[in-house]
Amino acid sequence: MKRIEAIPLRHARAPEADFLVIGSGVAGLRAAIELSRHGRVLMLTKGHPLESSSSYAQGGVAVALSEEDDVAIHLTDTLKAGHGLCRHEAVQVLVEEGPDRIQELIAWGARFDKIGGKFAFAREAAHSRSRILRARGDATGNEMVRVLMAQARRQKTIQWLPHHFTIELAVVERVCRGALVLDEVTGDRFVLPASAVLLATGGAGQVYARTTNPPSATGDGMAMAFRAGAILEDMEFVQFHPTALYLPSSPPFLLSEAIRGEGGQLRNIKGELFMRRYHPAGALAPRDIVARAIWSEMAATRSRHVYLDVTHLDPAFIKRRFPTIYSTCLRYDIDITEEWIPVSPSAHYMMGGVKTDTTGATSIPGLFAAGEVACSGVHGANRLASNSLLEGLVFGARAGLAATAFARRGAGSSLPLPSVRDLDEGPLGTLEDADKLRSSLRRLMWGKVGLVRTGSSLVSATAQLSRWARAVAQPFGTRRDLEVKNMVQVARCIAEAALWRENSVGAHYRADASELTRSGWSQHSRIEQETLVTGLGRLRTLRAEAGSRKG
Ligand code: FAD
Ligand code: SIN
Numbered sequence: 001m002k003r004i005e006a007i008p009l010r011h012a013r014a015p016e017a018d019f020l021v022i023g024s025g026v027a028g029l030r031a032a033i034e035l036s037r038h039g040r041v042l043m044l045t046k047g048h049p050l051e052s053s054s055s056y057a058q059g060g061v062a063v064a065l066s067e068e069d070d071v072a073i074h075l076t077d078t079l080k081a082g083h084g085l086c087r088h089e090a091v092q093v094l095v096e097e098g099p100d101r102i103q104e105l106i107a108w109g110a111r112f113d114k115i116g117g118k119f120a121f122a123r124e125a126a127h128s129r130s131r132i133l134r135a136r137g138d139a140t141g142n143e144m145v146r147v148l149m150a151q152a153r154r155q156k157t158i159q160w161l162p163h164h165f166t167i168e169l170a171v172v173e174r175v176c177r178g179a180l181v182l183d184e185v186t187g188d189r190f191v192l193p194a195s196a197v198l199l200a201t202g203g204a205g206q207v208y209a210r211t212t213n214p215p216s217a218t219g220d221g222m223a224m225a226f227r228a229g230a231i232l233e234d235m236e237f238v239q240f241h242p243t244a245l246y247l248p249s250s251p252p253f254l255l256s257e258a259i260r261g262e263g264g265q266l267r268n269i270k271g272e273l274f275m276r277r278y279h280p281a282g283a284l285a286p287r288d289i290v291a292r293a294i295w296s297e298m299a300a301t302r303s304r305h306v307y308l309d310v311t312h313l314d315p316a317f318i319k320r321r322f323p324t325i326y327s328t329c330l331r332y333d334i335d336i337t338e339e340w341i342p343v344s345p346s347a348h349y350m351m352g353g354v355k356t357d358t359t360g361a362t363s364i365p366g367l368f369a370a371g372e373v374a375c376s377g378v379h380g381a382n383r384l385a386s387n388s389l390l391e392g393l394v395f396g397a398r399a400g401l402a403a404t405a406f407a408r409r410g411a412g413s414s415l416p417l418p419s420v421r422d423l424d425e426g427p428l429g430t431l432e433d434a435d436k437l438r439s440s441l442r443r444l445m446w447g448k449v450g451l452v453r454t455g456s457s458l459v460s461a462t463a464q465l466s467r468w469a470r471a472v473a474q475p476f477g478t479r480r481d482l483e484v485k486n487m488v489q490v491a492r493c494i495a496e497a498a499l500w501r502e503n504s505v506g507a508h509y510r511a512d513a514s515e516l517t518r519s520g521w522s523q524h525s526r527i528e529q530e531t532l533v534t535g536l537g538r539l540r541t542l543r544a545e546a547g548s549r550k551g
Contacts, residue, residue: 017042017159018407020179020194022166022221025054026141026392027371027399028200029148030101031360034400035198036155039407042192043158044181046165046479050145051216053202053372054392057141058256058324059124060134061393062386063098066121069129071095078387081126081286082380083506084522085234090377093358094387094394101393102133110147111135123261124385126286132386138256138322144389165479166220168423169197169228169367175412176228176366180423184479189424193417195407196366198399199225199354200392203372206483207491208347209439209446212244212254218483219490221373225354226489231363232527233375234352235490236497236508239383240451241348242266242290245341246305250332252346255308255325257385260284262321264310266294267340269303288382288507291345295451298344307340345451349388351379351507352497355526360399363528366412370399381506428477434484437468441484441491449495454512458499465492497525 018039021032028043035041043049064074074095079086106112112133113120121130135143152158163184170178170191178193201221205213226232243259243266244252260266260283268274278293279285285293294306310318315337319326322336329336353375360368360376370376371392378391431437448461469492472485504510 016040017192018195019198019403020044020192021198021200022179023052023200023202023371023373024049024149025052025200025202025371026144026148026389027396028198029145029152030393030396031198031200031370031400031403032152032158033148033155034397035404036152036157038404039157039195041155041158042161042194043152044161044164044166044179044192046184046220047163047216049149049160049162051214052145053213053217054141054389055145056214056254057144057389058138058254059258060122060132060140060386061102061144061389062124062127062131062384063102063133063390064095064131065099065102065119065133066129066131069121069131071099073129074098074131077126077128078378078384079380081382081384083382085380085506085524087377090358093398094378094391097394097398098390101390101397105144105147105393108147108151110143112143113137122258123284124257125260125281125284125290126384132258132261134258136323137320138258138324141389165482166201166224167482169224169364170418170423171228171364171367172412172415172418174229174364175415176364177412177415177417180420182477182479182482187477189420189477191417191420191423195410195413196368196403198360198403199367199369199373200371200396201373203350204487204490205347205349207442207445207487207494208238208450209442210244210252210344210346212241212252212346212348218487219350220483220486221369222350222353222493223486223489225362225364225367225369226493226527226529228364228367229529230367231355232352232493233355233524234381234497235493235527236501236525237351237379237381237506238347238494239287239349239351239507240291240345242287242294242345243308243343244346245329245332246344247332247342252344253328254346254348255341255343256322257287259308259310259322259325263313264308265312266290267307267309268297269301269306286382287385288509291451292509294343294345305342305344308343309340310336311338311340347450349383351375351381351383352494352525356395356399358398359402360395361402361406366406368399368403368406370395381508424475426474429474429481430478431472431476431481431484434481437471438484438487441468441487445491445494449491449498452509452511453498454510455499455502456512458495461495462492462499465495493527497527500525
């Protein structure tokens with residue numbers, strides 16, 4: 001596909017707007033389209049608007065549209081994957097509104113792959129039906145972003161501010177009134193007012209040394225919401241994708257689960273097929289089980305990777321079905337139709353995030369969140385594959401509607417707008433050795449708060465992270481330093497929550513605790529700033545609430 005050309009910066013300074021949308025992935029774009037029907041929208045992104053996880057999504061989007069499927073089955077599969085920690089009502093919204101959001105996307109021009117004139121529904125792990133729609137084989141996110149971006153650009157009420165990094169949310173008397181923004185080109189900082197702010201800043205995979213996420217996934221939205229006083233929920237639940245390319249010279253490029261859905265097999269370095277020893281569904285077992293099985297095989301064979309094998313499949317089919325994966329691997333001199341592909345797990349998706357209700361409302365009036373930055377409760381302890389693109393569409397639209405209703409009530413309009421000085425207390429600092437801190441943090445998280453954790457690894461990680469948190473407490477003036485600050489704060493929240501949860505559930509695996517050692521395992525972890533800052537102790541840091549055990 002042709003890349004969409006860069007959107008020009010139309011204003012040297014803040015254009016007037018009713019709504020700020022921070023982030024231009026699937027969730028932000030869908031929210032902006034909704035908001036544009038009700039007022040003027042300013043769409044802010046750091047870097048280029050196409051640089052998001054959404055653009056790289058491969059496998060597809062899960063939706064109950066096939067003849068063999070219905071929303072009740074999609075609901076059951078999602079709840080099962082979430083290990084009792086999904087919010088039933090949020091999952092219901094996702095699966096029931098999903099089909100309309102996809103039909104709407106198709107009406108706007110999305111072209112999902114078909115076979116014989118009918119949509120081709122693929123199978124992925126832990127789905128009991130074939131329900132994954134895809135585009136151009138393995139370029140689903142790219143197609144969805146293309147269509148949403150084009151639709152958004154048709155709306156005259158949406159203005160674009162690319163290369164603008166949001167530093168802080170402007171919260172006055174517990175109401176969100178706008179945001180403090182850095183112009184990445186000039187270094188200017190200014191406050192943008194709004195009647196409501198919609199956070200759609202995506203995930204935080206970059207806090208791990210190995211991640212499928214793009215470099216922009218530094219958890220900024222979670223960190224700024226946390227600093228503003230919002231509640232973060234279920235931060236211990238980080239999904240590790242089982243199969244990312246493992247080559248010393250390449251970033252961990254994702255090898256879609258759909259490859260296993262089409263018959264791809266996993267072999268250890270001795271060439272043995274091992275997945276049946278771990279789960280009856282073999283290579284199509286739930287993602288957390290496959291990732292840990294790979295981890296065990298790597299440990300048992302003292303290897304840094306296992307292999308994904310598609311050499312038994314028809315080469316022409318592989319090239320047609322996975323064109324991006326085929327050509328990317330070829331660039332690294334691996335012809336996947338002839339050779340086994342070295343793979344290992346990588347951090348992939350944040351189930352936790354800024355706590356929202358089913359309308360996208362956070363614990364701060366005027367602040368809404370949607371997509372990967374949010375924790376709406378649809379994923380629980382483990383996300384069902386391909387549910388997040390759908391989540392971005394469904395909850396992006398819902399958050400847009402709720403933000404409109406909030407703005408109409410005019411709840412925050414009489415409150416004063418804080419100045420830059422109010423929001424950035426103290427002189428701007430520069431992080432000594434920011435790159436070194438970033439790299440040390442990523443290695444610490446990978447080693448101690450990764451796929452397999454223990455109480456002692458988490459105690460040592462939280463101690464180091466609180467030392468780093470003190471080192472990044474002041475305001476900074478560059479995107480590089482601000483991202484490292486955000487990464488430290490988000491990493492600390494993940495590690496604290498992981499330490500608090502003393503049982504293994506879903507993607508949170510504690511080698512020192514079995515599934516049921518702790519009664520009340522269906523609780524959600526919650527973390528908010530005051531308790532962390534004042535250091536009131538771990539258990540008071542985290543408040544909990546029973547999760548849904550339906551399904
Ligand atoms: P994103 O798409 O990540 O967008 C975040 C936006 O926020 C970006 O525009 C970014 O620039 C902006 N931003 C961040 N911080 C700031 C800041 N401080 N100031 C201003 N702007 C900021 N899910 C599926 O359902 N199906 C799949 O097949 C699939 N495949 C995947 C493949 C890969 C390689 C990856 C990484 C993820 C995949 N996922 C998939 C997960 C899914 O893509 C993401 O969860 C989803 O796209 C997140 O969308 P989002 O809109 O919430 O955030
Ligand atoms: C993949 O294609 O394996 C990614 C799907 C997802 O993360 O939902």
